[in-house]
Amino acid sequence: MATEENTGIGASVLRKEDRRFITGVGRYTDDIQVSGQTYAAFARSLWARARIDKLDTGVAAAMPGVIGVLTGAEMAADGLGGLPCGWLVKSKDGSDMQQPEHPPLAHTHLNFVGDAFAIVVADTEEHAQGAARALEQSVEVTELTPVVSLADATQSAPIHEALTSNVCYDWEIGDKAACKAGFAVADRVVEVELSNNRLIPNAMEPRAAIAEYSTGTDELTIHTTSQNPHLVRLILAAFVQLAPEHKLRVIAPDVGGGFGSKIFVYSEEVSVAWAAKKLRRPVRWTATRSESFLTDAHGRDHLTKAKLALSSEGKFLAMQVATKANLGAYLSTFASSVPTYLYGTLMAGQYATPAIHVEVQGTFTNTCPVDAYRGAGRPEATFVVERLVEMAARQLRADPAELRRVNFIKPDQFPYQTPVALVYDTGNYEASLSQALQHADYAGFAARQRAAEGRGKLRGIGLSCYIEACGLAPSQLAMNLGAGVGLWESAEIRVNPTGSVVVFTGSHSHGQGHETTFAQVVSSTLGVPFDQVEVVHGDTGRLDFGLGTYGSRSIAVGGSALIRASEKIIAKGKRIAAHLLQAGIDEIDFQDGVFSVQASNQSVTFAEVAFAAYIPNNVPTDEVEPGLAEKAFYDPENFTYPAGTHICEVEVDPETGKIDIIQFVAVDDFGEVINPMIVEGQVHGGLTQGIGQALFERGIYDDNGQLITGSYMDYCMPRADDLPNYVVDTTVTPCTHNPLGVKGCGEAGAIGAPAAVVNAVTHATGMKDISMPLHPEKVWRALQRKRRAA
Amino acid sequence: MNEFSYSRATSLRDAVRSQDKSGKAKYLAGGQTLLPSIKQLLDAPERLIDLSGAGLDGIEVGRKTITIGAMTRHADVAASAQVREAIPALADLAGRIGDAQVRNRGTIGGSVANSDPAADYPAALIGLCAIVHTNARKIPAEKFFVGLFQNALKSGELITKVEFEIPTGAAYEKFANPASRYAIVGVFAASFDHVMRIGVTGAAHFAFRWAEAEGHGLGVKDLSNVSLDQSRFNSDLYASATYRAHLVRVLTLRAVSRL
Amino acid sequence: MQIRLTVNNTAHQLDVPDNTLLVEVLRGELALTGTHIGCDTSQCGACVVHVDGRSVKSCTMLAAQADGQEVTTIEGLADGESLHPMQEAFKNCHALQCGFCTPGMIMSAIDLAQRSPGLTEAEVRRGLEGNICRCTGYQNIVKAVLAGASGMKAAATS
Structure with missing residues (x-):
């Protein structure tokens, strides 16, 4: 049980974020209402493998309430890129892994049950879904033999015509010869055949997206259920090429669990954003649980x-x-x-x-x-x-x-x-x-x-x-092994003139309680009261680039970035304090929120230093820049x-x-x-x-x-x-x-x-x-x- | 969800009369199966006639029977002092249907009329020699369940109440599907003095009476060689027909041992 | 059709299509978005509210069926700044992580506590059969429901 007084590192502090959740005023993506909003639904493959022969959108487009029916072919014609894989793995023989095309909306082939091939936008959810179902029933396809069994897949004909086989890569690690030698001298060998069952993540909040396009500023804003909104923005800008990064804002508000499944950039979120831009209307979509089962990336297997x-x-x-x-x-x-x-x-x-x-x-x-x-x-x-x-x-x-x-x-x-x-x-x-x-x-x-x-x-x-x-980590090593993104994290600490603090982190919280733990860290390091530390995350419009939350990285990487930023704040605070206390910078100590002159009773509080940083009466601004805000990017060793x-x-x-x-x-x-x-x-x-x-x-x-x-x-x-x-x-x-x-x-x-x-x-x-x-x-x-x- | 019109019947007569006007109406009892079915496009009625105002709820205890109105909610049966006194196993069964929220809405009439092969109540209806009362007639439970989601009700016929015989002893054993929590197998055993009665749900296309086991009497310790017709047994992800048959034997012994 | 609903002590007269679900009225017309939708098979319990004092899945009830009845949602529990004992217990016991299942979980828990005085841990675990949480492993939820039930009893007697 938490104590009122101890909010420092190591204390079981009750969570700041809980009040909004237990009173029903959390703000998840689907809770957000936008004026003029329209509703999207996806037409999906009913087949595990099929070729699209003909997709006539006329009937669906004429259905009640339908505003637009947009297909994979139109998306391709608009020049949108496919969804990339962020890690290039090489096979034993040094060759690159095989990568199939992954258009956000399929336009030639359907490759699994649930593969989306069109987005329907309508005035109500029911109308959108009705038209999407009509498309699913009317699309003309040639069914192809699917490859379903993992055991047989490597021997089966490739499911993607452009690939030579169903083997993406044949990878190895370790010393095969040394291993063989070990078995040669073994007294006993234990052997096993194991299957690791396919799991379906099932975060309780289904995936959702709301995209709004501003014609006046050419800005596209997407609220979405993401564990790493900056990655979404990067992929939409650099790979899908939907909009330039500076015209894209991705916000992941309260997110109801992820467990990995909300790291990835999916067809639906991309298509919703594209449709909003194309139709000049806000477009929203929330997965049904059935859609989550079919399309949230599965695990293990x-x-x-x-x-x-x-x-x-x-x-x-x-x-x-x-x-x-x-x-x-x-x-x-x-x-x-x-x-x-x-x-x-x-x-x-x-x-x-x-x-x-x-x-x-x-x-x-x-x-x-x-x-x-x-x-x-x-x-x-x-x-x-x-x-x-x-x-x-x-x-x-x-x-x-x-x-x-x-x-x-x-x-x-x-x-x-x-x-x-x-x-x-x-x-x-x-x-x-x-x-x-x-x-x-x-x-x-x-x-x-x-x-x-x-x-x-x-x-x-x-x-x-x-x-x-x-x-x-570290970024350099991972990138040598094929990683397509850095693995550092960012933090910014902004101290307000009154001494309260806003912490911006590139980590994302979707249940982990960062608003509390990160505040504990900063409160401890800066000596600022816990309730005066606000943690902000999940908005590319407010934060520096960040890499989000996955792989149990937030406190180890994001928390370390906070420490680095705090150190910079303290360093600058010491320079300000030195002026206020008319002492040399080397004489200033900082502890528990107080800057003091060594071996003296002279001191100023953190809040006084913050005030002086913004109201620099006694601080020469040619020596110390006004303001008290610092950033850090931390790359683990x-x-x-x-x-x-x-x-x-x-x-x-x-x-x-x-x-x-x-x-x-x-x-x-x-x-x-x-x-x-x-x-x-x-x-x-x-x-x-x-x-x-x-x-x-x-x-x-x-x-x-x-x-x-x-x-x-x-x-x-x-x-x-x-x-x-x-x-x-x-x-x-x-x-x-x-x-x-x-x-x-x-x-x-x-x-x-x-x-x-x-x-x-x-x-x-x-x-x-x-x-x-x-x-x-x-x-x-x-x-x-x-x-x-x- | 598909469009439909909704009306609330104010009496049994009103309900039956509204039904007669068109063939495409469905009675809405607790809605715990019907509404999900409509949401998933598995059912598309044009009209729903809500029975909640038709005066069909309530529990009456007689000398030899207990009668439960069709619109009585599972939670009310589970909590009923009268039912707990007269047939505690029936209260126990009602308290194990679905989950608490389903029990707060779902009704005995709705459940029986739906005749889901994995529903709990049918086992008790068979085990307690129940009579299903409708607006038109009385149907013995054994003749009520006739197939997969099929029963003896005619189009437009409405269950009004279910009348159970009060046994000397009874017990319900349920082996639930871990995902859906429906019965993979449910066995309701009842004794009427020295006569035993076994109702089985979940195992087959519809609830049935295992008469062969009944003959072995209350002291039975082994049912492994007692014949059990598996021709219409269910088989799914969680339980094959063979496993279900095994469970019927295991659960029957467990239920009988509690009589 | 025209319906009358009293939601969190406020009377509403609404005109809704016959096929409207209660949860749709709450989240849409009344903007009470604390009640969530987490599945389409009536199993997850994220949408649990009270109708005439009983917990129900608002995704499996028509708004029309609630006509003339009293509905309480998660937003209606706290009395101004003062939290309901069950809300308090969920916070104190760290019974939530992402918070998505929490409103339904709390509404189910209150009904459970009201119906079963002297709840045991096993009864709580069984009583939460209709609510799925993917974050907490339920242990702290169970602890919270027991604590919240005691809190409710204490509040009722004081």
Whole structure:
């Protein structure tokens, strides 16, 4: 519980943003009304793969209330560019990845169910939707054989005629020869085939956009549900070429969750903006949940073969991983990087495995594009590593905790160069493991298992010791690896004459609570009262360029930029204070909001300095410029490496296959923590999405490429009564290379949890493996098979 | 949403009379299935006749039966002291339909008339030898459910109330679809002195009575070899017909053990 | 058709098409945008409001069905600056992150607390079956509902 007095770094301060949300006056995109607004709806492909033969818009255009029907062909004729992928991945042979054309509105081919080919604008939502449905029914197409199965896609004929195959890239990382040598001397080899189930993000606020074009100024303003509005502006200006950057303003107001899905630039937002400009009318669109299911970039979807070589003492010698990653029909904004640089590079996990080799085939299929979803690559990597380690422990009849412990990278080995490119700066894996084992009463498990048996239940316990790489960096290195954008963050601090402060950050908050945590940071560093710090984000018209929020980067990168800007404010403040106090600048100290002359009782407050900066009575403006506002751009030296241990304990009902999570413990090392309450909330949410992946969620297409989990009737979202109370704790090894010592906490839960759950269920049931999600029938059938075999 | 006209019937007679004027009208009870169906373009009635003012709600307890008006909301059945006293398992079942908000709107008449194969009430209707009263006649539950979303109601016929026999004991076991929370299988077991009755929902195209199991009596401990007609069993993402059949056996034993 | 609605203690007379949903009237005509739409299958609960004191999904009720009834939305809970005990509890327990599901969650929670004195944690978890949150993992929501229920009881007795 927060205290009134302590609002500094490390305090569980209650959130500033909550009041507007709990009183119903938050302002999400769909809440905004614009005078003269019109409504858009999209005509979408009903087919997984088809060629457009004829699209006659006449009938739809004549329907009641229809203002305009705009097609992909018109968009192409207007010279709009396609949607780019921001990371160029190269194959083993050095060749560039294959990139299909991705026009915002399809005009020759339709490549997945939901692929938009026309935008209808009308006076009401109903009229727009009616005309869009009419277009879907009337478009003449030749249906083509879709490629849906990931397993078969690489062998199937290319879905894009301009490409040579469905393989986007055939990428590798690590030393194959060293890996082979490791297996050659191994005492034991553990092998597994794993699928990582396709997930559908399901932020509770559906995507939405409202675009307004001002004929007088030629300015286009877009309110949209984005995690990074500057990126939207950059892509619309530089790639789609809808309008020049200085005539575009992108505003992401309150955004109702993202989890990655709102990083990307999608067809709909681009088309809405284009239509507003073309029709000279404000145009609005909000996705229905059904549209969200069909078109929000999906996550995960891997098929993997992996093996681990062990010595007779149970030391890991080498690991080999081969993955097919489904990229969907087109390359979404960061799709290419997720199963490569955010996946293969994490295969060392927390272990000192000396040789690792990872191969990934990125693959096109006639399904919704797949891109980053909470964890993005790292949950998939953790799942491979932690399932292998668990299976190794079971095969060796070793204690899974002990096997992990002997293979950990030890605290004195940092900085640690892994065989897959990353250099871990710091960590203490033993500490989080020990603490988690204690919280979980690991020692008492056998007794609990016996008690469960007495009740006819199968009880199991599973560990997952994960590592992740957050705050993607540094820019130069990433760009050498193919990144198309920098990975720094911006901050500006404007001090008002009365001493209150407005903080502008390029990070974006859509649930993370930056208005609170960032204010805590600035309040602490400048000694300004917490309630006098206002945090502004999400508006390209008000902020410097920024890169938004994804990959658990905000506090590590955006927060560090705030520190840099604060340092500049303090430096200038000292110069002003020196004049006010008639002392030398080197004699001025700054602490807790007070500038003072060393070894004296002379001082001025931060507010007095701010006032003097704007009303420079006693400050010579030829020496010190008036005003007190500073900017900083912070480019991190390295990733940060949060890590921890998650322990799941389950009971399985052998009669039905139903799984109950009895206990879930998460001990995470996030480095320093700004607001423990918020961090704990982030962990709860991440764990729930990880448990959702393990037990409930899977996006499924049928053989014809129709999404059969297209609503909450079929796609199972975790609900309150599915879940236990989590036990959450932290250990702290501060990040060594950023000023706050922070690492990032947003994704850890989703990364660690799936393996912990599956390890617990396989332990409970004695199965070797079972694929996610662990639906009751699947578990029941596996138990039946086992019973028959026994 | 498609356009339709709306009117509120003020009495049963008014409701039936409004229906007679055109064939394209639908009765609107709680609307918890009908309105989503219209929104998703799965249904397109031209007129809706709201029954909420037709005086069809209320619970009456007799010596041998309990009668629930068609427009009685699930939440009211769940919370009813009379129902909890007479047939606690029925209150329990009503309290497990959908979610709290659905229960605050949804009605027994609407649910029964819709005859969703995965709805909860039909299991209780079968298990409690219920009689479905309509504006025209009385239909025994066993003859009411006849197919996938199909029942014995004729066009324009309106359920007015459902009359349940008060059993000596009863229990409802539900294995819910984790996504939709509808019943993958729901088993309502009831005993009338020494006679047992089993109603099953979710498993097949429509709720049915598992007479073969009933014969094994209250002390039954094993149903694995009791015949169960699976010819019209459902199969979907979450449960195959085989698994459903297994669940019917498991849940029946569990329900019977609670009688 | 003409309908009369009392929303957050203010009487309104409205002329709406017969097929208008209650949520459309609230968000559109009355500009009460705190009530959200998060799905199209009546499951997410972002649109929950109270009609004559009962929580309902306003996306699954026609405005016409609410004719003559009292509607309370999230905007109608606070008494000026003074928050409803359930709102207070949601803030104090960090029971919200993005805030989108929050109004519906709070409206459901109040109904639950009013109907079930002496709520247990398990009852709260079951009682929130009709509300989906993607951010919080529900743990702090459950904590808040229990705290809010106590707060409501205390407010009622004082």
